[in-house]
Amino acid sequence: MIDVRLFRNDADRVRAALARRGKPDIIEQLDRAIALDVRAREISTERDNIRAKVNELSKKVGQARRDGDSAAADEAQAASRALGDDETRLAAQADEVHEQLREVLLRIPNLPHPDAPDGAGDHDNPLVKGPLQMPAEFAAHQRVPHWDAAAELGILDNDRATKIAASMFTMQRGAGAALARALCQLALDRNADAFEEVRPPTMVSTATLTATGHLPKFADDAYAIERDGLWMIPTAEVPLTSMYAGEILDEAQMPLRLMAYTPCYRREAGSAGRDTRGMLRSHEFDKVEILALATPEQAPALLHELVERAEKTIASLELPYRIIEICTGDMGQSHHRSFDIEVYAPGCDSWLEVSSVSWFSDYQARRADIRFRRTGQKGTEFANTLNGSALAVPRVWAAIVENHRQADGSVVIPAALRPYMRGLERIAP
Protein backbone atom coordinates (compact mmCIF):
# COMPACT_ATOMS: atom_id res chain seq x y z
CA MET A 1 0.00 0.00 0.00
CA ILE A 2 1.02 3.58 -0.31
CA ASP A 3 2.64 5.52 2.53
CA VAL A 4 0.24 7.74 4.46
CA ARG A 5 3.06 10.24 4.86
CA LEU A 6 3.06 10.76 1.11
CA PHE A 7 -0.39 12.28 1.14
CA ARG A 8 0.01 13.92 4.52
CA ASN A 9 2.94 15.91 3.19
CA ASP A 10 1.85 16.50 -0.37
CA ALA A 11 -1.64 15.32 -1.14
CA ASP A 12 -1.74 17.14 -4.46
CA ARG A 13 1.27 15.30 -5.79
CA VAL A 14 -0.26 11.93 -4.85
CA ARG A 15 -3.59 12.93 -6.33
CA ALA A 16 -1.90 13.94 -9.59
CA ALA A 17 0.11 10.72 -9.77
CA LEU A 18 -2.92 8.51 -9.18
CA ALA A 19 -5.02 10.54 -11.62
CA ARG A 20 -2.70 9.29 -14.37
CA ARG A 21 -4.29 5.87 -13.98
CA GLY A 22 -7.46 7.41 -15.33
CA LYS A 23 -9.88 5.91 -12.80
CA PRO A 24 -11.89 8.61 -10.99
CA ASP A 25 -12.92 6.29 -8.16
CA ILE A 26 -9.28 5.98 -7.13
CA ILE A 27 -9.20 9.69 -6.33
CA GLU A 28 -12.38 9.34 -4.29
CA GLN A 29 -10.74 6.54 -2.31
CA LEU A 30 -7.68 8.69 -1.77
CA ASP A 31 -9.71 11.58 -0.42
CA ARG A 32 -11.52 9.18 1.85
CA ALA A 33 -8.18 7.88 3.14
CA ILE A 34 -6.93 11.39 3.78
CA ALA A 35 -10.01 12.23 5.85
CA LEU A 36 -9.80 8.98 7.79
CA ASP A 37 -6.12 9.55 8.51
CA VAL A 38 -6.83 12.97 10.01
CA ARG A 39 -9.62 11.55 12.12
CA ALA A 40 -7.53 8.57 13.20
CA ARG A 41 -4.77 10.80 14.46
CA GLU A 42 -7.17 13.01 16.39
CA ILE A 43 -8.77 10.10 18.19
CA SER A 44 -5.48 8.36 18.82
CA THR A 45 -4.02 11.45 20.44
CA GLU A 46 -7.03 11.77 22.68
CA ARG A 47 -6.86 8.10 23.62
CA ASP A 48 -3.12 8.30 24.26
CA ASN A 49 -3.59 11.24 26.60
CA ILE A 50 -6.03 9.28 28.72
CA ARG A 51 -3.76 6.27 28.71
CA ALA A 52 -0.90 8.45 29.88
CA LYS A 53 -3.02 9.56 32.86
CA VAL A 54 -4.05 6.00 33.68
CA ASN A 55 -0.42 4.86 33.51
CA GLU A 56 0.66 7.68 35.77
CA LEU A 57 -2.07 6.97 38.32
CA SER A 58 -1.35 3.26 38.28
CA LYS A 59 2.28 3.93 39.06
CA LYS A 60 1.14 6.11 41.93
CA VAL A 61 -1.01 3.27 43.29
CA GLY A 62 1.95 0.92 43.26
CA GLN A 63 4.24 3.44 44.89
CA ALA A 64 1.70 4.30 47.61
CA ARG A 65 1.09 0.63 48.38
CA ARG A 66 4.81 0.08 48.80
CA ASP A 67 5.00 3.11 51.06
CA GLY A 68 2.10 1.77 53.11
CA ASP A 69 -0.04 4.82 52.34
CA SER A 70 -3.27 3.02 51.58
CA ALA A 71 -5.41 6.17 51.63
CA ALA A 72 -3.39 7.72 48.77
CA ALA A 73 -3.44 4.39 46.94
CA ASP A 74 -7.21 4.11 47.16
CA GLU A 75 -7.62 7.67 45.96
CA ALA A 76 -5.40 7.19 42.88
CA GLN A 77 -7.05 3.87 42.16
CA ALA A 78 -10.50 5.45 42.18
CA ALA A 79 -9.32 8.31 39.95
CA SER A 80 -7.87 5.86 37.47
CA ARG A 81 -10.97 3.73 37.45
CA ALA A 82 -13.03 6.81 36.61
CA LEU A 83 -11.07 7.20 33.38
CA GLY A 84 -11.78 3.62 32.36
CA ASP A 85 -14.95 4.23 30.37
CA ASP A 86 -13.45 7.05 28.34
CA GLU A 87 -10.42 4.96 27.56
CA THR A 88 -12.52 2.01 26.44
CA ARG A 89 -14.74 4.17 24.25
CA LEU A 90 -11.89 6.05 22.59
CA ALA A 91 -9.87 2.91 22.06
CA ALA A 92 -12.81 1.28 20.28
CA GLN A 93 -13.31 4.34 18.11
CA ALA A 94 -9.63 4.52 17.25
CA ASP A 95 -9.56 0.84 16.32
CA GLU A 96 -12.56 1.25 14.11
CA VAL A 97 -11.20 4.26 12.25
CA HIS A 98 -7.84 2.58 11.80
CA GLU A 99 -9.53 -0.49 10.39
CA GLN A 100 -11.54 1.63 7.96
CA LEU A 101 -8.38 3.42 6.90
CA ARG A 102 -6.60 0.14 6.32
CA GLU A 103 -9.47 -1.19 4.23
CA VAL A 104 -9.33 1.87 2.01
CA LEU A 105 -5.55 1.91 1.78
CA LEU A 106 -5.40 -1.74 0.71
CA ARG A 107 -7.49 -0.88 -2.33
CA ILE A 108 -5.60 2.22 -3.41
CA PRO A 109 -3.17 1.30 -6.18
CA ASN A 110 0.51 2.16 -6.37
CA LEU A 111 1.74 5.46 -7.78
CA PRO A 112 2.99 5.08 -11.36
CA HIS A 113 6.65 5.86 -12.00
CA PRO A 114 7.15 9.35 -13.52
CA ASP A 115 8.58 7.75 -16.67
CA ALA A 116 5.69 5.33 -17.11
CA PRO A 117 3.80 6.32 -20.26
CA ASP A 118 0.36 7.84 -20.00
CA GLY A 119 -2.50 5.96 -21.55
CA ALA A 120 -6.05 4.78 -21.09
CA GLY A 121 -5.75 1.08 -21.81
CA ASP A 122 -3.73 -1.68 -23.44
CA HIS A 123 -4.09 -0.11 -26.89
CA ASP A 124 -1.93 2.78 -25.63
CA ASN A 125 0.98 0.61 -24.51
CA PRO A 126 4.00 1.87 -26.46
CA LEU A 127 6.37 -0.43 -28.28
CA VAL A 128 9.83 -0.12 -26.81
CA LYS A 129 11.66 -2.78 -28.82
CA GLY A 130 11.05 -4.95 -31.85
CA PRO A 131 9.59 -6.78 -33.49
CA LEU A 132 12.75 -8.86 -33.47
CA GLN A 133 13.51 -12.21 -35.11
CA MET A 134 10.46 -11.61 -37.30
CA PRO A 135 10.66 -13.43 -40.64
CA ALA A 136 9.88 -11.54 -43.82
CA GLU A 137 6.97 -13.82 -44.38
CA PHE A 138 5.31 -16.77 -42.64
CA ALA A 139 4.76 -19.98 -44.56
CA ALA A 140 1.29 -21.46 -44.91
CA HIS A 141 2.25 -24.41 -42.69
CA GLN A 142 2.98 -21.92 -39.88
CA ARG A 143 -0.49 -20.48 -40.16
CA VAL A 144 -2.06 -23.44 -38.38
CA PRO A 145 -3.32 -22.83 -34.82
CA HIS A 146 -1.34 -24.85 -32.30
CA TRP A 147 -4.43 -26.70 -31.09
CA ASP A 148 -4.83 -28.21 -34.53
CA ALA A 149 -1.13 -28.75 -35.05
CA ALA A 150 -0.76 -30.30 -31.60
CA ALA A 151 -3.77 -32.55 -32.02
CA GLU A 152 -2.22 -33.91 -35.20
CA LEU A 153 0.94 -34.71 -33.28
CA GLY A 154 -0.91 -36.17 -30.28
CA ILE A 155 0.87 -33.86 -27.83
CA LEU A 156 -2.15 -32.00 -26.47
CA ASP A 157 -5.23 -33.67 -24.99
CA ASN A 158 -7.48 -30.97 -23.57
CA ASP A 159 -10.61 -33.07 -23.96
CA ARG A 160 -9.35 -35.49 -21.40
CA ALA A 161 -8.08 -32.65 -19.19
CA THR A 162 -11.63 -31.31 -19.20
CA LYS A 163 -13.00 -34.74 -18.35
CA ILE A 164 -10.64 -35.13 -15.43
CA ALA A 165 -10.98 -31.60 -14.09
CA ALA A 166 -13.05 -28.91 -15.82
CA SER A 167 -12.99 -26.74 -18.90
CA MET A 168 -9.99 -24.47 -19.31
CA PHE A 169 -7.57 -27.08 -18.01
CA THR A 170 -4.91 -28.39 -20.36
CA MET A 171 -2.95 -31.61 -20.64
CA GLN A 172 0.20 -32.23 -22.62
CA ARG A 173 1.32 -35.69 -23.59
CA GLY A 174 4.49 -37.35 -24.76
CA ALA A 175 6.88 -34.88 -26.36
CA GLY A 176 4.39 -32.12 -25.54
CA ALA A 177 4.72 -32.86 -21.83
CA ALA A 178 8.48 -33.04 -22.20
CA LEU A 179 8.45 -29.70 -23.99
CA ALA A 180 6.56 -28.07 -21.12
CA ARG A 181 9.04 -29.43 -18.61
CA ALA A 182 12.02 -28.52 -20.77
CA LEU A 183 10.94 -24.90 -20.91
CA CYS A 184 10.98 -24.73 -17.12
CA GLN A 185 14.40 -26.34 -16.94
CA LEU A 186 15.75 -23.93 -19.52
CA ALA A 187 14.44 -20.88 -17.70
CA LEU A 188 15.83 -22.07 -14.37
CA ASP A 189 19.24 -22.89 -15.81
CA ARG A 190 19.52 -19.59 -17.65
CA ASN A 191 19.06 -17.66 -14.40
CA ALA A 192 20.87 -19.93 -11.97
CA ASP A 193 23.98 -17.76 -12.31
CA ALA A 194 22.39 -15.04 -10.16
CA PHE A 195 19.19 -16.36 -8.60
CA GLU A 196 18.66 -18.82 -5.77
CA GLU A 197 16.21 -21.53 -6.74
CA VAL A 198 13.33 -22.00 -4.32
CA ARG A 199 10.59 -24.62 -4.23
CA PRO A 200 7.95 -22.78 -2.19
CA PRO A 201 4.49 -23.85 -1.04
CA THR A 202 1.88 -23.32 -3.73
CA MET A 203 -0.88 -22.87 -1.17
CA VAL A 204 -0.58 -19.80 1.01
CA SER A 205 -2.33 -17.94 3.81
CA THR A 206 -4.66 -14.97 3.39
CA ALA A 207 -1.97 -12.66 4.78
CA THR A 208 0.49 -13.84 2.14
CA LEU A 209 -1.93 -13.30 -0.73
CA THR A 210 -2.72 -9.84 0.64
CA ALA A 211 0.93 -8.80 0.78
CA THR A 212 1.42 -8.90 -2.99
CA GLY A 213 -1.80 -7.00 -3.65
CA HIS A 214 -3.99 -9.91 -4.82
CA LEU A 215 -6.34 -9.52 -1.86
CA PRO A 216 -8.72 -8.07 -0.92
CA LYS A 217 -9.62 -6.63 -4.31
CA PHE A 218 -9.05 -9.65 -6.54
CA ALA A 219 -10.37 -12.47 -4.40
CA ASP A 220 -12.55 -13.76 -7.24
CA ASP A 221 -9.50 -14.46 -9.37
CA ALA A 222 -7.94 -16.88 -6.90
CA TYR A 223 -8.83 -20.42 -5.88
CA ALA A 224 -9.68 -20.58 -2.19
CA ILE A 225 -9.34 -23.63 0.03
CA GLU A 226 -11.84 -22.28 2.49
CA ARG A 227 -11.86 -25.15 4.96
CA ASP A 228 -8.18 -24.62 5.68
CA GLY A 229 -7.96 -20.87 5.20
CA LEU A 230 -5.55 -21.26 2.29
CA TRP A 231 -5.33 -20.01 -1.29
CA MET A 232 -3.76 -21.51 -4.40
CA ILE A 233 -1.04 -19.20 -5.69
CA PRO A 234 -1.66 -17.37 -8.98
CA THR A 235 2.10 -16.93 -9.44
CA ALA A 236 5.33 -17.74 -7.59
CA GLU A 237 5.62 -14.01 -6.96
CA VAL A 238 3.24 -14.57 -4.05
CA PRO A 239 5.26 -16.98 -1.90
CA LEU A 240 8.64 -15.55 -2.96
CA THR A 241 7.72 -11.97 -2.05
CA SER A 242 6.52 -13.02 1.39
CA MET A 243 9.52 -15.20 2.19
CA TYR A 244 11.04 -12.31 4.07
CA ALA A 245 7.78 -10.81 5.34
CA GLY A 246 8.14 -9.20 8.74
CA GLU A 247 11.92 -9.34 8.54
CA ILE A 248 14.60 -6.68 8.48
CA LEU A 249 17.34 -7.26 5.90
CA ASP A 250 20.89 -5.94 5.91
CA GLU A 251 21.71 -3.62 3.06
CA ALA A 252 24.86 -5.69 2.51
CA GLN A 253 22.89 -8.79 1.54
CA MET A 254 20.78 -6.93 -1.02
CA PRO A 255 19.60 -7.31 -3.64
CA LEU A 256 18.22 -10.70 -2.69
CA ARG A 257 17.58 -12.67 -5.86
CA LEU A 258 15.16 -15.60 -5.88
CA MET A 259 13.60 -17.76 -8.53
CA ALA A 260 11.06 -20.53 -8.51
CA TYR A 261 9.32 -22.89 -10.82
CA THR A 262 5.72 -23.41 -9.70
CA PRO A 263 2.35 -24.24 -11.11
CA CYS A 264 0.05 -21.20 -11.10
CA TYR A 265 -3.68 -21.28 -10.47
CA ARG A 266 -6.12 -18.70 -11.77
CA ARG A 267 -9.89 -18.76 -11.87
CA GLU A 268 -9.94 -16.42 -14.89
CA ALA A 269 -13.26 -15.18 -13.56
CA GLY A 270 -13.37 -12.15 -15.82
CA SER A 271 -12.43 -14.01 -18.97
CA ALA A 272 -14.36 -17.27 -18.76
CA GLY A 273 -15.17 -18.47 -22.23
CA ARG A 274 -12.39 -16.46 -23.86
CA ASP A 275 -9.37 -18.20 -25.39
CA THR A 276 -10.86 -21.55 -24.54
CA ARG A 277 -8.97 -23.41 -27.21
CA GLY A 278 -5.42 -24.65 -26.94
CA MET A 279 -2.94 -23.26 -24.47
CA LEU A 280 -3.66 -19.54 -24.48
CA ARG A 281 -5.50 -19.37 -21.18
CA SER A 282 -5.96 -22.02 -18.52
CA HIS A 283 -6.70 -22.43 -14.85
CA GLU A 284 -3.40 -24.14 -14.13
CA PHE A 285 -0.10 -23.54 -15.83
CA ASP A 286 3.63 -23.69 -15.19
CA LYS A 287 5.86 -20.67 -14.85
CA VAL A 288 9.36 -19.79 -13.74
CA GLU A 289 9.47 -16.51 -11.86
CA ILE A 290 12.51 -14.40 -11.03
CA LEU A 291 12.31 -11.90 -8.20
CA ALA A 292 14.45 -9.39 -6.33
CA LEU A 293 14.25 -7.63 -2.97
CA ALA A 294 16.28 -4.48 -3.39
CA THR A 295 17.06 -1.02 -2.14
CA PRO A 296 15.31 1.84 -3.98
CA GLU A 297 18.64 2.73 -5.60
CA GLN A 298 19.19 -0.79 -6.93
CA ALA A 299 15.70 -1.16 -8.33
CA PRO A 300 15.91 0.64 -11.72
CA ALA A 301 18.91 -1.36 -12.90
CA LEU A 302 17.30 -4.59 -11.70
CA LEU A 303 14.14 -3.80 -13.62
CA HIS A 304 16.13 -3.65 -16.82
CA GLU A 305 18.10 -6.73 -15.92
CA LEU A 306 14.93 -8.75 -15.38
CA VAL A 307 13.53 -7.60 -18.71
CA GLU A 308 16.77 -8.47 -20.43
CA ARG A 309 16.91 -11.93 -18.89
CA ALA A 310 13.36 -12.70 -19.95
CA GLU A 311 14.06 -11.35 -23.41
CA LYS A 312 17.22 -13.38 -23.89
CA THR A 313 15.43 -16.58 -22.96
CA ILE A 314 12.69 -15.92 -25.50
CA ALA A 315 15.30 -15.03 -28.10
CA SER A 316 17.10 -18.31 -27.45
CA LEU A 317 13.95 -20.14 -28.49
CA GLU A 318 14.11 -18.51 -31.91
CA LEU A 319 10.70 -16.90 -31.63
CA PRO A 320 9.60 -13.52 -33.03
CA TYR A 321 8.99 -11.12 -30.17
CA ARG A 322 8.58 -7.51 -29.11
CA ILE A 323 8.71 -5.59 -25.86
CA ILE A 324 6.07 -3.10 -24.84
CA GLU A 325 5.79 -0.85 -21.84
CA ILE A 326 2.58 -0.83 -19.83
CA CYS A 327 0.87 2.55 -19.74
CA THR A 328 -0.67 4.07 -16.63
CA GLY A 329 -4.20 3.08 -17.61
CA ASP A 330 -3.30 -0.60 -18.06
CA MET A 331 -1.03 -1.10 -15.04
CA GLY A 332 -1.79 -3.60 -12.31
CA GLN A 333 -2.73 -2.31 -8.88
CA SER A 334 0.68 -2.89 -7.31
CA HIS A 335 2.78 -1.83 -10.27
CA HIS A 336 5.08 1.16 -10.32
CA ARG A 337 6.44 0.45 -13.77
CA SER A 338 6.16 -2.61 -16.00
CA PHE A 339 7.13 -4.15 -19.29
CA ASP A 340 5.65 -7.05 -21.20
CA ILE A 341 7.31 -9.35 -23.67
CA GLU A 342 5.04 -10.63 -26.40
CA VAL A 343 5.68 -13.45 -28.82
CA TYR A 344 4.07 -13.64 -32.19
CA ALA A 345 2.08 -16.79 -32.88
CA PRO A 346 1.43 -17.07 -36.63
CA GLY A 347 -1.19 -19.79 -36.33
CA CYS A 348 -3.39 -17.71 -34.02
CA ASP A 349 -2.18 -14.57 -35.75
CA SER A 350 -1.74 -12.79 -32.46
CA TRP A 351 0.86 -11.39 -30.11
CA LEU A 352 0.89 -13.47 -26.94
CA GLU A 353 1.99 -12.01 -23.62
CA VAL A 354 4.62 -14.44 -22.40
CA SER A 355 6.38 -12.39 -19.73
CA SER A 356 5.54 -9.48 -17.52
CA VAL A 357 8.27 -7.72 -15.57
CA SER A 358 7.37 -5.22 -12.89
CA TRP A 359 8.77 -2.91 -10.28
CA PHE A 360 6.54 -2.37 -7.27
CA SER A 361 8.54 0.33 -5.47
CA ASP A 362 7.81 -0.21 -1.74
CA TYR A 363 4.12 -0.96 -2.29
CA GLN A 364 4.32 -4.70 -1.67
CA ALA A 365 7.08 -4.42 0.92
CA ARG A 366 4.90 -2.13 3.00
CA ARG A 367 2.08 -4.66 2.90
CA ALA A 368 4.41 -7.55 3.63
CA ASP A 369 6.49 -5.54 6.12
CA ILE A 370 9.84 -6.24 4.46
CA ARG A 371 12.38 -3.71 5.61
CA PHE A 372 16.12 -3.19 5.45
CA ARG A 373 18.70 -1.33 7.44
CA ARG A 374 21.39 0.71 5.73
CA THR A 375 24.90 -0.23 6.77
CA GLY A 376 26.02 1.84 9.73
CA GLN A 377 22.73 3.67 10.03
CA LYS A 378 19.93 3.55 12.53
CA GLY A 379 16.33 3.00 11.58
CA THR A 380 14.79 0.96 8.79
CA GLU A 381 13.28 1.53 5.36
CA PHE A 382 10.91 -0.54 3.30
CA ALA A 383 12.54 -2.59 0.57
CA ASN A 384 11.63 -2.41 -3.10
CA THR A 385 10.33 -5.51 -4.83
CA LEU A 386 10.62 -6.47 -8.48
CA ASN A 387 9.69 -9.59 -10.33
CA GLY A 388 9.11 -11.01 -13.73
CA SER A 389 8.25 -14.19 -15.53
CA ALA A 390 11.48 -15.78 -16.64
CA LEU A 391 9.23 -17.96 -18.74
CA ALA A 392 5.53 -18.79 -18.74
CA VAL A 393 5.08 -22.20 -20.29
CA PRO A 394 1.75 -22.47 -22.15
CA ARG A 395 1.98 -19.55 -24.55
CA VAL A 396 5.63 -20.18 -25.31
CA TRP A 397 4.73 -23.80 -25.89
CA ALA A 398 2.02 -22.67 -28.32
CA ALA A 399 4.34 -20.23 -30.08
CA ILE A 400 6.97 -22.93 -30.56
CA VAL A 401 4.46 -25.33 -32.04
CA GLU A 402 3.22 -22.68 -34.47
CA ASN A 403 6.48 -20.94 -35.41
CA HIS A 404 8.60 -24.05 -35.72
CA ARG A 405 6.03 -26.12 -37.57
CA GLN A 406 7.31 -27.61 -40.81
CA ALA A 407 5.57 -28.31 -44.09
CA ASP A 408 5.19 -31.99 -43.11
CA GLY A 409 3.40 -31.07 -39.87
CA SER A 410 6.32 -31.86 -37.60
CA VAL A 411 7.70 -29.31 -35.14
CA VAL A 412 11.42 -28.63 -34.90
CA ILE A 413 12.64 -28.26 -31.32
CA PRO A 414 14.82 -25.15 -30.84
CA ALA A 415 18.41 -26.19 -30.17
CA ALA A 416 18.38 -24.59 -26.72
CA LEU A 417 15.72 -27.05 -25.56
CA ARG A 418 17.12 -30.27 -26.96
CA PRO A 419 19.37 -31.05 -24.00
CA TYR A 420 16.26 -31.07 -21.83
CA MET A 421 14.32 -33.31 -24.22
CA ARG A 422 16.66 -36.26 -24.38
CA GLY A 423 18.19 -34.81 -27.52
CA LEU A 424 14.90 -34.79 -29.43
CA GLU A 425 15.23 -32.57 -32.50
CA ARG A 426 11.78 -32.81 -33.94
CA ILE A 427 8.30 -33.77 -32.85
CA ALA A 428 6.78 -35.85 -35.61
CA PRO A 429 3.43 -37.65 -35.71
Add this chain to the structure above:
RNA sequence: GGAACGGUGGCAGAGCGGACAAAUGCAGCCGCCUUGAAAGCGGCCGGCUCGCAAGGGCCCGGGGGUUCAAAUCCCUCCCGUUCCGCCA
Protein backbone atom coordinates in the same frame (compact mmCIF):
# COMPACT_ATOMS: atom_id res chain seq x y z
C1' G B 1 -6.38 -36.31 15.12
C1' G B 2 -4.96 -37.10 20.83
C1' A B 3 -1.54 -35.81 25.02
C1' A B 4 2.36 -32.99 27.39
C1' C B 5 5.53 -28.90 27.38
C1' G B 6 6.83 -24.38 25.17
C1' G B 7 6.68 -19.30 22.07
C1' U B 8 10.41 -12.84 25.63
C1' G B 9 15.25 -8.07 21.96
C1' G B 10 20.14 -10.02 16.17
C1' C B 11 21.03 -14.82 19.04
C1' A B 12 20.98 -17.41 23.82
C1' G B 13 18.17 -16.81 28.12
C1' A B 14 15.96 -14.63 33.09
C1' G B 15 11.44 -12.51 34.63
C1' C B 16 5.61 -15.26 36.03
C1' G B 17 0.59 -8.96 38.80
C1' G B 18 3.18 -2.89 40.34
C1' A B 19 9.80 0.16 40.47
C1' C B 20 10.04 -4.02 33.19
C1' A B 21 11.34 -1.99 26.99
C1' A B 22 12.51 -5.88 30.13
C1' A B 23 18.37 -8.95 34.10
C1' U B 24 22.61 -11.59 32.28
C1' G B 25 25.76 -13.57 28.37
C1' C B 26 27.16 -13.47 23.16
C1' A B 27 27.27 -10.55 18.79
C1' G B 28 27.44 -5.21 17.18
C1' C B 29 28.93 0.30 17.71
C1' C B 30 32.04 4.39 20.02
C1' G B 31 36.13 5.71 23.14
C1' C B 32 40.60 4.57 26.29
C1' C B 33 44.93 1.49 26.29
C1' U B 34 48.39 -0.55 22.06
C1' U B 35 53.38 0.11 16.74
C1' G B 36 48.93 -2.94 15.23
C1' A B 37 45.61 -6.56 17.14
C1' A B 38 43.69 -9.42 21.19
C1' A B 39 42.57 -9.04 26.23
C1' G B 40 40.96 -5.38 29.68
C1' C B 41 38.24 -0.87 31.03
C1' G B 42 34.16 2.96 30.20
C1' G B 43 29.89 4.11 27.38
C1' C B 44 26.19 2.96 23.65
C1' C B 45 23.33 -0.93 21.74
C1' G B 46 14.99 -3.16 19.58
C1' G B 47 10.88 -1.71 16.60
C1' C B 48 6.42 1.07 15.39
C1' U B 49 3.68 5.45 16.02
C1' C B 50 1.79 10.78 17.35
C1' G B 51 4.17 15.54 18.03
C1' C B 52 7.79 21.64 15.60
C1' A B 53 9.62 20.26 20.25
C1' A B 54 9.35 18.83 25.23
C1' G B 55 7.28 14.59 25.58
C1' G B 56 3.40 10.80 24.92
C1' G B 57 1.33 6.00 23.27
C1' C B 58 1.93 0.84 21.56
C1' C B 59 4.68 -3.85 20.98
C1' C B 60 7.22 -9.98 25.39
C1' G B 61 3.45 -15.47 19.02
C1' G B 62 -2.07 -13.28 17.19
C1' G B 63 -6.84 -11.90 19.19
C1' G B 64 -10.14 -11.28 23.38
C1' G B 65 -10.96 -10.91 28.81
C1' U B 66 -9.98 -9.88 34.32
C1' U B 67 -7.55 -5.55 37.04
C1' C B 68 -6.42 1.01 39.19
C1' A B 69 -2.18 -1.72 36.83
C1' A B 70 -0.70 -7.69 32.55
C1' A B 71 5.44 -10.29 29.67
C1' U B 72 3.24 -12.21 34.30
C1' C B 73 -3.74 -14.42 35.61
C1' C B 74 -8.06 -16.44 32.37
C1' C B 75 -10.19 -17.79 27.35
C1' U B 76 -9.21 -18.68 22.28
C1' C B 77 -6.46 -19.23 17.84
C1' C B 78 -1.68 -19.92 15.45
C1' C B 79 3.21 -21.88 15.53
C1' G B 80 7.20 -25.13 17.65
C1' U B 81 9.16 -29.55 20.33
C1' U B 82 8.35 -34.52 22.27
C1' C B 83 5.23 -38.92 22.67
C1' C B 84 0.93 -41.66 20.53
C1' G B 85 -2.14 -42.43 16.10
C1' C B 86 -2.20 -42.11 10.74
C1' C B 87 0.55 -41.75 6.35
C1' A B 88 3.99 -40.85 0.91
